[in-house]
Amino acid sequence: MAEYxxxxxxxxxxxxxxxxxxxxxxxxxxxxxxxHAIEQAKARTQAWDREDEERR
Incomplete structure (x- = not known):
């Protein structure tokens, strides 16, 4: 199976x-x-940033 x-x-x-x-x-x-790798990475980073803000 091919990997990309x-x-x-x-x-x-x-x-x-x-x-x-x-x-x-x-x-x-x-x-x-x-x-879509970059978009996925940006979305995950933004979600983690929101979680960090909520914990403060």
Whole structure:
């Protein structure tokens, strides 16, 4: 089964990890999932920030 990685340096999706681990996010089970990696990461970070604020 193919794995997809989002390259944070180029903004491209890679099928199979071809780039250095420090430049990729993943693996994702689909190309579409990898394409939305940054949005997912931002949403999670915002949710964690809200949780931190609520605990204060």
């Amino acid at each position: 990685w989002y390259n944070t340096e180029t903004g491209e999706v890679e099928e199979g990890r071809r780039s250095d681990w420090s430049k990729v996010m993943g693996p994702y089970p689909s190309r579409e999932g990898a394409q």
